[in-house]
């Protein structure tokens with residue numbers, strides 16, 4: 565059977581955070597069940613019987629604004645309708661302030677085996693700037709409850725480069741987060757997107773972002789501090805704990821689902837604004853509830869855009885995503901798909917980047933150095949623009 569990474573998008577949140585430009589909005593309870601029904605219908609319409617679920621990721625939004633029983637029903641519906649690989653990673657995103665111990669126990673019993681908690685910062689002052697609904701103490705309580713209920717794979721999402729955040733603040737957040745002993749950490753730099761309230765605050769001078777040098781120092785703090793706390797960087801922004809020798813785990817705590825994206829594997833996204841890529845076909849769903857409900861009620865796919873990627877686009881994307889990984893693009897997978905080596909695809913463009921210390925040559929591939937990760941967009945543009 566063909567492995568498929570399955571993503572389900574739950575667009576509802578308690579309220580909109582100041583920096584958020586995801587497809588999410590404050591949810592009305594009367595929409596919850598119709599949305600879940602529509603999601604199940606979309607699953608039945610689009611699932612291919614030759615596929616098996618290799619990983620399931622329920623993200624948002626804030627999936628945990630839905631009741632635990634509704635989420636359990638969703639997971640069970642999928643599991644009864646499609647084969648799921650033994651030991652498949654099943655993740656749900658949870659925001660502190662929206663989960664309780666009983667709900668966590670129900671999710672675990674239904675087969676959810678990874679919890680991704682939106683922590684963002686260890687400082688209440690900064691959480692308020694972001695418009696988060698929770699405090700740092702509520703993050704701590706959520707992690708403790710998840711552990712007590714038996715979750716053995718917990719990830720925390722953090723954001724650095726916040727308005728009013730200093731390097732010392734960020735180092736404090738890293739120390740606070742690692743003291744909670746999650747199994748995985750995602751540390752993304754804040755992107756201030758046009759149209760968000762935070763964008764207006766920065767433009768009006770009521771919010772002040774750290775200088776570029778300070779934000780770079782925060783990224784470097786991730787790469788320097790987290791390994792000393794037991795977390796290995798495996799992607800530019802992602803760090804995973806290695807299993808201890810006495811643990812019965814044949815793998816580690818890297819996010820399997822996201823590794824499919826970075827490895828250019830196929831994925832099916834269901835729900836509002838969800839994106840799917842299967843072979844060279846990519847499509848994105850409509851982004852409003854009305855359009856989504858209408859399409860599914862009429863028996864049609866809720867697709868807003870479809871594109872067919874050219875072979876060169878696919879090749880450039882495989883390299884671009886692969887360079888996000890600490891180990892670089894996979895040379896065997898690249899050769900198997902394109903019949904050429906990574907060296908042949910990149911040509912002489914690697915030389916100045918190697919000489920400048922932005923790239924490192926590894927066996928049959930290249931990887932970004934830490935310095936290269938700091939300016940990854942510029943490096944990847946230099947490397948890949950001729951392929952596009």
Ligand code: SF4
Pocket residue numbers: 576577578579580581584585586588624625626659682
């Ligand atoms: S909880 Fe997440 S998805 Fe919801 S508004 Fe905040 S950042 Fe956006």
